[in-house]
Amino acid sequence: MRSNRRLRWAVAPIALTLVVVLAGCSQQQLRGFLPAGSEGATNHTSGITGLWVTSWIVLLAVGVVTWGLIIWAAIVYRRRKGQTGLPVQLRYNLPIEIFYTVVPLILVLGFFAFTAKEQNSIEHVVKDPDVKVEVYGKRWAWDFNYPGVGPGGNGVNEPGVQAQELENANGSVDASKIPTLYLPVNKSVQIKIESRDVNHSFWVIDFLYKKDNIPGKSNYEYLTPTKVGTFKGKCAELCGDYHSLMLFQVKVVTQGEFDTYIQSLADKGQTGILGPEYNTNSNLPNNTVPSAKK
Structure with missing residues (x-):
């Protein structure tokens, strides 16, 4: 009877804490602290959010059970006044051994299955996308190509420069000079x-997803932007001295605004594709010396 009473006193504060914490959660916290702008940003973000939130809820439940058992064992099996020697030992308890073997196995297999399912959805190849763009990462900026559009269907391009820090602005950068990738809303895109x-x-x-730029290899990302707006981007791989200034932004616009932007690049003479001939690694496959435009 005394042990049950002590157990209730140990569990009650944990339960009360959980109730208070969960009741005070904001919408962002309920979404697992994911970026606020990610909600509905692409056709993949809802699935990624669901996987992430479900995962941390399950893991939080596992943590609560684990912490509860630790506290319970520390209270119930503590050394009491007047006791000497080791407390009663428990060995070869088959139910407990089955529990701590089977439950983690189920959790691992479950996480793997749902993660693989979501990854297959994200990596699904769109055979005939509405828009194709090319992204070249370079130290420390980005070049954007839009093949198959512009005069003669030869494509247009937007060469990027490294983000420019503003003087006496505590690390702020000039947003007007950050490379910008334009995408039309509700159109399937191959990047x-x-x-x-x-x-x-x-x-x-x-967009809750990243893809590596690897020298000599082409990677692909498929998505459909579903929300108009401007979204921040950055390099997520440490690449040298000015890695932190390798910034860009993505503007998701209407089809009409996208077409106007493509025409503006053509009007500025930024036609053609900035291809692998501009790679600085001279030993990469298929590299050639850039020729001057006539």
């Missing part, structure tokens, strides 16, 4: 991701 020099990683934060 071809490459590197001109070292490993980089193309990461649009609110």
Whole structure:
């Protein structure tokens, strides 16, 4: 009877704490502290959010059970006044051994299955996307190509420069000079991701996904932007001195605004594709010397 009473006193504060914490959660906390702008940003973000939130809820439950058992064992089996020697030992308890073997196995298999399912959805190849773009990472900026559009269907391009820090602005940068990738809303997009020099990683934060830029290799990302807006991006792979200034942004716009932007690049003479001939690694496959435009 005394042990049951003590157990209740040990469990009650834990339960009360959980109730208070969960009741005070904001919407962002309920979404697992994911970026606020990620909700509905692409056709993949809801699935990624669901996987993430479900995972931490399950793991939180596991943690609560584990902490509860630790506290319970520490209270119930503590050395009492006047006791000497070791407390009663418990060995070869088959139910307990089955429990701590089977439950973790189920959790691992469950996490693997749901993660693989979501990854297959994200990595699904769209055979005939509405829009194709090419992204080249370079120290320490980004080049964006839009193949198959513009005069003669030869494509247009937007060469990027490194983010420029503002003087006396505590590390702020000039947003007007950050490389910008334009995408039309509600259109399927294929993004071809490459590197001109070292490993980089193309990461649009609110899209909840990143893809590595690897020299000599083309990676692909498929998505459909579903929310108009401007989304921040950065390199997520340490790539040298100015890695922190390798920033960009993605503007998801209407089809009309996208077409106007493509035409503006053509009007500025930024036609053609900035291809692998501009890679700084001279030993990469298929590299050639850039020729001057006539």
